[in-house]
Amino acid sequence: MMFTFTAPMRFIPYHSFVVLLIGSSLVLTGHRAQAQKEVLFSQYLQNPLSINPAYAGSRESFNLSAFLRRKWISVRYAPVTQSVSADGAIANGRVGLGFQALNDRMGLFATTGVYGSVAYRFNMPALAKLSVGVQGGVNVVPIFDVTTAASINRAVASVGVGLYYQSDRFFAGVSAPELGGQLTDATGRSLYKSIRPVMIQAGVPIEVDEGTVLIPSVLISKMADRPLGVDINLRAWFNEEIGLGLSYRQNSPGLIQTNYIQAFAEYQLTKAIRLGYTFYSQTPESPNAMQFDQKSVHEIMLRFSPNSLKFTY
Numbered sequence: 001m002m003f004t005f006t007a008p009m010r011f012i013p014y015h016s017f018v019v020l021l022i023g024s025s026l027v028l029t030g031h032r033a034q035a036q037k038e039v040l041f042s043q044y045l046q047n048p049l050s051i052n053p054a055y056a057g058s059r060e061s062f063n064l065s066a067f068l069r070r071k072w073i074s075v076r077y078a079p080v081t082q083s084v085s086a087d088g089a090i091a092n093g094r095v096g097l098g099f100q101a102l103n104d105r106m107g108l109f110a111t112t113g114v115y116g117s118v119a120y121r122f123n124m125p126a127l128a129k130l131s132v133g134v135q136g137g138v139n140v141v142p143i144f145d146v147t148t149a150a151s152i153n154r155a156v157a158s159v160g161v162g163l164y165y166q167s168d169r170f171f172a173g174v175s176a177p178e179l180g181g182q183l184t185d186a187t188g189r190s191l192y193k194s195i196r197p198v199m200i201q202a203g204v205p206i207e208v209d210e211g212t213v214l215i216p217s218v219l220i221s222k223m224a225d226r227p228l229g230v231d232i233n234l235r236a237w238f239n240e241e242i243g244l245g246l247s248y249r250q251n252s253p254g255l256i257q258t259n260y261i262q263a264f265a266e267y268q269l270t271k272a273i274r275l276g277y278t279f280y281s282q283t284p285e286s287p288n289a290m291q292f293d294q295k296s297v298h299e300i301m302l303r304f305s306p307n308s309l310k311f312t313y
Contacts, residue, residue, distance in 0.1 A: 119131045
């Protein structure tokens with residue numbers, strides 16, 4: 001989770017935007033489809049909107065983030081995941097709007113989806129804020145039709161809800177980022193069923209000195225009939241310019257539960273532009289994580305915040 005220090009609420013114009021995704025084609029066997037929105041969950045430290053729609057607009061200014069994940073940097077046509085996230089606030093900061101798009105080709109099973117979020121914020125004592133949010137969207141799922149021996153793209157609804165609380169000294173959230181997502185054939189056999197975790201987040205920013213802030217946090221996730229998932233995270237920012245972080249994730253939420261380490265670095269290039277790099281010791285949230293000799297993956301991030309009111313972590 002990423003904690004945000006915010007300035008007093010002001011009206012920030014929220015511009016519309018359109019994101020075009022490249023469609024993906026693949027060959028499936030007769031098993032149920034395994035497309036997953038869950039690939040976004042591993043990005044929540046840099047993009048909290050990926051697991052909690054109530055975070056939309058929490059920065060109170062427009063933010064656009066783009067992520068590119070590859071297994072081998074120098075290999076052509078290497079497995080890749082692309083995602084885009086944007087959010088901002090309207091109505092004097094009371095209402096947050098968010099958008100996400102995903103194109104995942106990290107394994108044999110691809111995912112394409114778009115999701116929109118709306119959040120409403122309540123003012124709390126001591127300048128704290130409590131947000132409630134909902135998310136809706138669609139996953140494009142390739143279903144194998146045994147009658148025609150061909151793959152047919154099917155749209156599956158995606159719905160999520162969440163609560164998010166933030167103050168200068170504490171932040172926390174509870175969310176169910178995926179409540180929908182199920183397809184059956186004429187016989188009632190399951191063709192697609194999404195993972196439906198419940199997540200609880202909490203963290204505390206600690207100002208070590210004038211230029212250093214530590215942000216320890218934890219994420220607990222639970223899926224039906226699966227072991228409890230626990231993430232332990234630590235981020236540090238120095239002079240609002242360089243950010244470093246380390247995360248250990250036990251039983252991360254996905255079609256298969258995985259354990260891995262995530263290390264990342266961020267650099268505030270200008271007031272409006274931030275660059276980031278993330279190393280995953282194992283391909284996260286993927287049913288095909290073990291099929292490659294090289295299990296690690298690399299991810300780069302570009303964030304654009306043209307009207308930022310104040311530095312955000």
